[in-house]
Amino acid sequence: MISHVMFARCQSRENFDKIIADWQPHHKDLFGVHVIKLQHRLKDTGLFTREALGKVIERCPAKELGIESVSFEGEQHRRVYGELGNTSGIDAIAAIEKGRIWMNIRRVMEWAPEYRDLLDKIFDEFDDRMDGMKTFKRNLGILISSPNCKVPYHADIQGQSLWQIEGIKRVFLYPRSDIFMPPKNIEKILLRETTEDMPYRGWFDEHAQVIDLHPGEMITWPLYAPHKVENHDCLNISVTMEHWxxxxxxxxxxxxxxxxxxxxxxxxxxxxxxxxxxxxxxxxxxxxxxxxxxxxEGDVVKTRNFRLDPSSSDGRVAV
Known part of the structure; x- marks a missing residue:
């Protein structure tokens, strides 16, 4: 009896050191094949507070900082692009909180070594827990987005997971079938004939798995599974991780x-x-x-229509 108690305590301490808080043995059979929602401890690292992310924004190379606004009309959408200008990182977050703006901080692990260490720790956890799994081309990005913002229906070309830090996201995950994502559409994405955004019809939602993602939760889904995202009425801070x-x-x-x-x-x-x-x-x-x-060649943004401005009612001014 004592030995079982000691084993349980040791196992609890070991799990506490992990970023994934509630991994179960059966998850290894589901990973990459089915939708999985797990608990995480990214907040405990201190790397994703608003203050820390303000400094990350200021360190970010211009080519890795994406700022855009997406407007929707029925099933269609339009993107316009923005710039940081001289706005500080913390003021940029304040501006995003007031508008309908997405900020995508890309490939953070390449220019911020503390995030590389975290990324490797997480995927080493995954590799250790799944026999024979070896990940490479690991990637970490940070998304900061306005209340009620939406991401159009799309699919990703690599293994993908979404980790919520602040706010709540509603994620619509659609069946991985030729009806919702025909092979020819996947080919167009891979050959860069189109963006990751794909044709969408309102009736698709009748067949979606809908998950509200709260702080401290993450989800991962099958390769090429189409999905879209809607923020609740609050600023959202999320982490995206990719792997091959x-x-x-x-x-x-x-x-x-x-x-x-x-x-x-x-x-x-x-x-x-x-x-x-x-x-x-x-x-x-x-x-x-x-x-x-x-x-x-990949898309190159040539025209930027706005600049972040926390003093503006919608967080931006025209340029």
Whole structure:
């Protein structure tokens, strides 16, 4: 009896040292295949207070700082882009809290080593808990967004998780099926023929899994599963983390290769399985396409329509 109590105490201390607070053994079978919601301890690191993030904003290289506003008309949306200007980091957060603005602080681990250490700690936890899982190309970004802001219907090209720090997000997660995300749409995203935003119809919501994400909670979902996000009536601070594994890379190569074959040979209905001998010629097709310079360059923002301004009623002024 004593030995069981001691074991439980040791296990409790070990779990307390982890960023993920409530991992269970069965989660390893669900990870990357089903939606999982877990508890996390990112707040305890002190890296995501408003004061800490204000300093991060001021350290952020201009090329890694995205500021935009998205307006919606029915099922359509329009983006306009902004700039920080001379606004301090903490004032930028105050401006965002007053408007309809998204700030995306990208690739934080590349220029802020304390966040690299945190990112590696988290994915080392995942790798240790899942036999045979090896993650690479790990990425951490920070999202600061206004009350009632929305992210359009879209899909991501790598393993993705969303970690809530402040505020509440409502996340709509749709079935990973050809109805909601046809293979040809995935190909368009990978070949950069379109953004991650995809065609959306209002009736999709009847089939969505809807989760309200609170501070201290995170979710992860299947690869290429479409989703959209709506903020509650409060400032939201969230962390996004991305990763690759061998199966994710295989899926990328297969869908990319299928896109090349569709465009060059007119082949349709090719296999999308992420394993098997067919992966390698499709990966070769993808590599050749890129080497030939066929891949479209990533979007470059050329026009910025506003600047953050905490003294303005909506947190911004025109430029």
């Amino acid at each position: 594994t061998k199966p994710i890379w295989n899926a990328y190569a297969v869908h990319y290769g299928n896109g090349v074959l569709r465009r060059t040979l007119g082949l349709n209905n090719t296999s999308t399985r992420d394993h098997g001998i067919h992966v390698y010629p499709k990966a070769a097709s993808a590599l050749l396409w890129k080497k030939m310079g066929k891949q479209i």
